[in-house]
Amino acid sequence: MSIKFASMSPDHVYEIDELPLDERTLRGQNHRRTFYRITQAAIWIAPLYFTARLYFLLRALSPTWKMWAMLGIECLFAHMSYQHQAVSLSAAGSSSQASRKRLRLRNGTSLPTVDVLITCCGESVDIISDTVRAACSLDYPASRFRVRLLDDGASTELRDEIARLSMTWSHLSYHTRGKQSNQSFAKAGNLNYALFSLQSEDPPEYCTVVDADSILMPHFLRATLPHLLKDPEAALVTTRQYFDNLPRGDPLSQARAYFYTCENTELDLMGHAVDAGSGAVFRRKAILDVGGYPTFSFSEDWQLSLVLRGMGKRTMQVQEILQFGLVPTSFAGHLKQRNRWHIGHSQQVSVLFASAKNAIPQHLRWDIATGGLSIMAGLVTYLIGFFAIPTLLFVEGDLFPSRSSFEIKSQVVLAILYVASTWVYNWSRSTHAGVPFMPLAHTENSWLAPAHLYAVFQFHLFGGKPKGSFVTGSSVNCRENASPVKLFPKIHKDVLESGLWLNLSLFASLLCGTLFSLQTLVGATGPLIPRVLSSIAWPPFFVMIISTFYNHWTPISHLLNPPVYPSRASGLMVTESKVPYSSANIQTDHMYKVSMFDRTLAFGLPIVLLGMLVGVLTL
Structure with missing residues (x-):
């Protein structure tokens, strides 16, 4: 259907088509109320379980340090689960917020003006050229948008290539601040250079940020701008990242599918979607009002989202397939990219002291700083768990006090209920997002x-x-993205330099600890079921063991059977005017797929929990 409305300017009326929602989004809407109730139940069951655990532990005659350690680890992981559940509860409870609609801006006499800002710093000229060609060929009046290439690599070759392309597309221009490679906060500075210097004369109403390796679909602006035009309080709309060169099965979760379909979709329902970087479209005035892109952190897109939210502005996410980028094609490159993001989160504390604080209210600076500390605390939680779980397996003794049959039954039944509620929540969250269930995707x-x-x-x-440069495809990072020909240099880089040796060690210790625990059970005396349930089969501990095995097998599997990254060229279609676009089969390959292991785990754990319940009730 087609709807008309007046924009912020009374002189302009924009005509927008509202397209039918895709099947995935419709499935999610149908499960929203059920998801809300399941999340509520999971949140209430957790404190009931931990209260009972603490009660039985305090009244135990001689609780061991192992019992207290187990309770402490459970509390750490429960807090992380609660953070997810709290966001889900707020999102699912927002009955006034519908799922993000699919909109299209139709032709008009005076469409909004847009600057497409392409940031680069040392990437291949061929990669940048593909990005530029697609951006210049957007389905939008050429008189209403400009493509500005912002080159922090100061490449003469690139400058000449843009000059050649500008003979075909007159709305394309090249700009550089000089060579900024290896400079901190270079991308934020590059974007601020465009916002505050290049656009000081004849500024556009809206801007789009595009990474050097991201090819925009022709309808990109017509699919994103309507969301900002309809909502005067919306400052930014981010688009989901899709990739041309993902290996089959995406073994390293480089597509971040769970983040986009579950976490950011829920934040979108509350108007707090996180900017994913490339493919973001924003109202220029709103960004200028908060002082431009933050320069206190490498993760400038994430920090901008936090600042806009704190200033009362809404940020949104569009799930449609509107752009395709590239992922690092090596273990080292993947690690380097993820490390950069987390270094950026750790830098959030510096907002309390950076010069940027003058543009950010004090209460918001504290929120940003504590948010960064919370992310770091999550990493510490995983680290503690990864080391504590094998340790507990090697230590003999019960994981909870068991003076009587009643104590055993009460604690095991509550533990099963707690684990089951968390499991059902994860399943329901996936269903609410309209994607197949992957039990440990979170x-x-x-x-x-x-x-x-x-x-x-x-x-x-x-x-x-x-x-x-931390930029995918950069010549500075070519050694991370190229597959070494020789085996031993690759093993040295992946195992020693990238820290895979730690994952190998943890996996081996976990395997040995599990075998030791099983051997101890076989050699011990007394009833088997209580001994099993109070040690390796203690429900929360059992799930932690599975999760740790699953997670640390990921990099080992990558080392033993490296995935094949398809070339971008194999998935591109080139038009007669030499404009590249991703082919349809690449687009369908990006849907969420569930492996046989995930299916087994999804249905296997409920069966195991049911067996535990039957076993404890027979005592």
Whole structure:
């Protein structure tokens, strides 16, 4: 259907088509109320369970340190689960907020003016050229948008290439501040240079930020601008990241599918979606009002979202397929990219002291700082758990006090109820997002927690500048993205330099600890069921063991069977005017897929929990 409305300017009326929602979004809407109730139940069951656990532990005659350690680890992971559930509850309870509609801006006499800002710093000229061609060919009047290439690499070759392309597209121009490679906060500075210097004369109403390796679909502006035009309080709309070169199965979770479909979709319902970087469209005045892009952190897109939210502005996410980028094609490149993001989160504390604080209210500065500390605390939680779980397996003794059959039954039944409620919540969250259920998707890349903490520690104590450009496809990072020909250099880089040795060690210790615990059970005397349930089969501990195995097997599997990254060229269609676009089969390959292991885990754990329940009730 087609709707008309007046924009913020009374002189302009824009005509917008509202397209039917896709099947995935419709499925999510149908489950929203059920999801809300399941989340409420999970939140209420947790304190009931931990109150009972603490009660039985306090009244135990001689509680061991192992019992207290188990309770402490459970509390740490429960807090992380609660943070997810609290967001889900707020989002699902927002009955006034409908799922993000699919909109299209139709032709008009005077469409909004837009600057497409392409940031680059040392990437291949061929990659940038593809991005520029697609941006210049957007389905939008050429007189109403400009494409500005912002080159922090000061490449003469690139400047000449843009000059050649500008003979075809007159709305394309090249700009540089000089060579900024290896400079801290270079991307934020590059964007602020455009906002405050290049646009000082003839400023556009809206801007789009595009990474050097992101190819925009022709309808990009017509699909994103309507969301800002309809809502005067909306400052920014971000688009989901899709990629041309993902390997089959996405073994390293590089697509961040869970984040986009579950976490950011829920934040979108509350008007707090996190800017994902490339493909963001924003109201220029709103960004200028908050002082431009923050320069106190490497994760300038994330920080901008927090600042806009704190200033009362809404940020949104569009799930449609509107752009395709590239992921790092090596283990080292993937690790380097993720480390940069977490170093950026650790820098959020610096907002309390940085010069940027003059443009940010004090209460908001504290919110940003504590948010960064919370993310770091999550990494510490995973690190503690990864080391504590094998340790507890090697230590003999019960994980909870069991003076009587009543105590055993009460605690095990409550533990099963607690684990089941969390499991059902994760299943329901996935269903609410309209994607197949992957039981441990919420822990994706948690195996990188030790590496992230090491990178944060090393950065703050031994260096104040990033090493390399941190830009996918950059020539500075070519050695991370190229697959070594020789086996031993690759193993050295992946195992030693990238920290995979730690994951190998943890996986081996967990495997040995599990075998030791099973051997201890076989050699012990007394009833088997109570001994099993009070040790390795203690429901929360059992799930932690599975999760740890699952997470640390990810990088090992990557080492033993490296994925094949398809070339971008294999998935591109080039028009007669030499404009590249991603082909339809690449687009369908980005849907959420569930492996056989995930299916087994999804249905296997409820069966195991049911067996535990039957076993404890027979005591």
